[in-house]
Amino acid sequence: MRLIARYAKELEDTFEIITVYEDETQREVVSKEHPHIKTLAKKHPAAIWFERKMHDDFGIIIEDAFDKRPLVHQERFPRDVHPLRKDFDKDTLQEAEYLPYKYEAINGDGVFQVAVGPIHAGIIEPGHFQFSQAGEEMLHLEVRHFYKNRGIEKMLEGKTLTEAKPIIERISGNESIAYQICWRDIYLQAAGQELPMALRKRHAFLLELERIIHHLTDLGFIPNDAGFGAALAYGSKLAEDARRKMQEFTGHRFGFGSIDFTNHFIDTASAKEWLRELENSIAFFEDWIMDIPSLWDRFDTTGALALQKAVKYDTVGVVARASGLSVDRRINDFYLQHGFVMASEVSGDVGARFKVRLAEVKNSLGMMEHFLEEDDTTLEIGNITDGSYTSFTESSIGELFMAIDIKDGLIERFFVRDPSFINWQALHIMMHSDIIADFPLINKSCDLSYAGNDL
Amino acid sequence: MIKFWNKRIKYGTLTENENLDAELAAIKKEIKSSVKKKFAGSLAIRMVDSGSCNACEAECNALANPYYDLERLGIHFVASPRHADVMLLSGIMTFNMTPHVKDAYEQIPEPKWVISIGDCPVMTAPFEKTYAINAPAENHLPITHHIAGCPPSPLEIMQGLLEFLRKI
Numbered sequence: 018m019r020l021i022a023r024y025a026k027e028l029e030d031t032f033e034i035i036t037v038y039e040d041e042t043q044r045e046v047v048s049k050e051h052p053h054i055k056t057l058a059k060k061h062p063a064a065i066w067f068e069r070k071m072h073d074d075f076g077i078i079i080e081d082a083f084d085k086r087p088l089v090h091q092e093r094f095p096r097d098v099h100p101l102r103k104d105f106d107k108d109t110l111q112e113a114e115y116l117p118y119k120y121e122a123i124n125g126d127g128v129f130q131v132a133v134g135p136i137h138a139g140i141i142e143p144g145h146f147q148f149s150q151a152g153e154e155m156l157h158l159e160v161r162h163f164y165k166n167r168g169i170e171k172m173l174e175g176k177t178l179t180e181a182k183p184i185i186e187r188i189s190g191n192e193s194i195a196y197q198i199c200w201r202d203i204y205l206q207a208a209g210q211e212l213p214m215a216l217r218k219r220h221a222f223l224l225e226l227e228r229i230i231h232h233l234t235d236l237g238f239i240p241n242d243a244g245f246g247a248a249l250a251y252g253s254k255l256a257e258d259a260r261r262k263m264q265e266f267t268g269h270r271f272g273f274g275s276i277d278f279t280n281h282f283i284d285t286a287s288a289k290e291w292l293r294e295l296e297n298s299i300a301f302f303e304d305w306i307m308d309i310p311s312l313w314d315r316f317d318t319t320g321a322l323a324l325q326k327a328v329k330y331d332t333v334g335v336v337a338r339a340s341g342l343s344v345d346r347r348i349n350d351f352y353l354q355h356g357f358v359m360a361s362e363v364s365g366d367v368g369a370r371f372k373v374r375l376a377e378v379k380n381s382l383g384m385m386e387h388f389l390e391e392d393d394t395t396l397e398i399g400n401i402t403d404g405s406y407t408s409f410t411e412s413s414i415g416e417l418f419m420a421i422d423i424k425d426g427l428i429e430r431f432f433v434r435d436p437s438f439i440n441w442q443a444l445h446i447m448m449h450s451d452i453i454a455d456f457p458l459i460n461k462s463c464d465l466s467y468a469g470n471d472l
Numbered sequence: 473m474i475k476f477w478n479k480r481i482k483y484g485t486l487t488e489n490e491n492l493d494a495e496l497a498a499i500k501k502e503i504k505s506s507v508k509k510k511f512a513g514s515l516a517i518r519m520v521d522s523g524s525c526n527a528c529e530a531e532c533n534a535l536a537n538p539y540y541d542l543e544r545l546g547i548h549f550v551a552s553p554r555h556a557d558v559m560l561l562s563g564i565m566t567f568n569m570t571p572h573v574k575d576a577y578e579q580i581p582e583p584k585w586v587i588s589i590g591d592c593p594v595m596t597a598p599f600e601k602t603y604a605i606n607a608p609a610e611n612h613l614p615i616t617h618h619i620a621g622c623p624p625s626p627l628e629i630m631q632g633l634l635e636f637l638r639k640i
Contacts, residue, residue, distance in 0.1 A: 091568045093567075093571065094567070094568075100602075100603050100604070105603075107603055108601050108602060108603055109601075109603065110567055110603050110604075135569070135572050136520055136521075136572055136576055138551035138552070139549075139551070140519045140529050140532045140533050140549055141521070141529060142521050142524070142526055142529065143521055143522075143569060143572070163568060164523075164566065164568045164569050164572070165521075165523045165524075165563070165566055165568070165569065166523075166566055166567075166568055166604050167523055167564060167566055167599060167602065167604050167605055168602030168603055168604035168605065171602050171603070171604075172599065172600050172602045183598035184598050184599060184600075187525045187527075187597065187598060187599070187622075188525060189525055189526060190524070190525035190526040190527030190528075190530060190623070191526055191527075191530065193525075193527075234530070234533075247476065250537070250538055253533070253534065253536065253537035253538070254537055254538045254539070256534075256537070257534055257537045257538075257539050260534070270531075270623075270625060271527050271530075271623070273527075273622065301475075301479065304475070305473070305475060305476050308473070309473065466526065467526070468523075468524065468525045468526050
């Protein structure tokens, strides 16, 4: 049973712990005076971040956890402050005394530690990686994040769904459309309305456009991290073309604010022409890149994630599909009718993730052609009803899960689990047979979000 | 590989073939000459993300694509603050990133400048102040210039860099 998320919410006198599995949702209630729960990490290793986060956010104690270190709260964070509790209302914090974080480290003769980050050498987001090295070989890696924690969950409390929208679409810039579609589904559930097919197709079109922009960027950056710069020039050119199309279709290069209930005009003829052009460019790219032995020498067998481990760590998205897992939120009638074919590889290495991205770009282009239509349907949204709502979307990284509780028309609790939150926890498994120089390549092949993870 | 070079020769230079407006051409010319005058031909930028959504980073990466090709103007992004003239600061300064951003700033040799990019560092993005946010960035660092936008497009970033070069 795949673990999707585990989070807490505060009720009147109790905390409710919600554990979402693929097939069922379990709820557990603990008292506020004595908030103790048992860990799930023995069965689902990826549960540990959820539980450590729960402790930081609410002060819930995980009795038998093997790892009780803080997760979101860093060295200078005030002790015994649990900001997601309703009685916490400060909007500034005083820096506390520096308390060192104890990294997971392997010790022994000649074994040394390499600390990388939080600020990295390229133009990328901040996060920390702590390596235990025996010469060039990586013995262990600890991923440590939450430098970018903006307190999004608390920020959204007390807002209406409409007020929350501009913030939700900016949680992770690369996945903006996916976040907006999760928001849309929750809004529609709360209003008890169905989305007209024309709007659904428009939104699906934009989601696939976002996916190909993200994948094209990676198809350039992954070879670049193996020292093959020409692919980056080619990939970034195609990505820029696609981003300009996003600007043309939505008025914004990242599609911020584009998922609404109005159908805007898309010039289908020129869009189709562009899709076909891109198809040709991709065919050329594939023919070229597959035939470079020195590149595939770096890609093949590097950063392998075995199927058993991919299952054990409950991975999602490109990472899971490259290891042979069938996890994709697009496996449904709507997508299948429009030509969706799930990309899949079995070797779980950098090469497999690269090929999955390539296959997904090609499949998305086909689907986008089917999604295109001229239609000016709009939808009026009625009043919303209070309740607990959840939704899923397949973002360019993987399965995105969002849960919103609405009370008196306002958000009572906002929770989102970015696909990165799960996949980051499996990253260290991929390092065991590789050298530290392969790390940037492996990391890029997964291309996970820091902002969506940290919230 | 031979196919690639054939295509490459047939294509020529994309940067010039693209129908870029005269404005971009003018900006590029002006940036090139002021970089030459003020920074002896090379302006080194250290990009630091203090809590963005990654869109500003994506746009800065786009500056290196064949359409914009910023590096040929003598402006390049460097790996260490110790190699930099300018810190390009994106994102809403978070509580957890504040000490690291200050560290990075201290590592830049004098003379040094900070350019903030995007609506986040000046708190004009939709994000509201929470316990985890220390923005605006000007409370922590001396900001010389600000490039507005959510996120600013590559062209706007180039314009912003030009305005900065005029300012100093």
